[in-house]
Amino acid sequence: xxxxxxxxxxxxxxxxxxxxxxxxxxxxxxxxxxxxxxxxxxxxxxxxxxxxxxxxxxxxxxxxxxxxxxxxxxxxxxxxxxxxxxxxxxxxxxxxxxxxxxxxx
Numbered sequence: 001x002x003x004x005x006x007x008x009x010x011x012x013x014x015x016x017x018x019x020x021x022x023x024x025x026x027x028x029x030x031x032x033x034x035x036x037x038x039x040x041x042x043x044x045x046x047x048x049x050x051x052x053x054x055x056x057x058x059x060x061x062x063x064x065x066x067x068x069x070x071x072x073x074x075x076x077x078x079x080x081x082x083x084x085x086x087x088x089x090x091x092x093x094x095x096x097x098x099x100x101x102x103x104x105x
Contacts, residue, residue, distance in 0.1 A: 009040065061098060
């Protein structure tokens with residue numbers, strides 16, 4: 001079974017392109033092991049539906065890349081990353097860690 005990656009974003013946030021590029025680089029060579037789904041969050045209703053943490057957000061098997069919990073009142077907003085948008089190396093490390101966890105089950 002593949003690792004499920006869910007990339008959530010909205011067009012009004014400029015950071016989603018940078019993270020999308022990092023994500024694409026991070027999964028190179030892992031395409032057989034991951035399933036990537038891009039989710040465009042277009043309005044407040046879909047923000048609630050996806051428990052949107054802000055744009056951009058990456059969920060790995062339903063868990064936030066940086067372990068941010070789902071907000072009580074999701075809204076259409078850009079996400080703030082205190083250390084900057086995660087790099088391709090940071091994303092890849094987390095994906096590899098999750099793949100290793102899955103393999104040891």
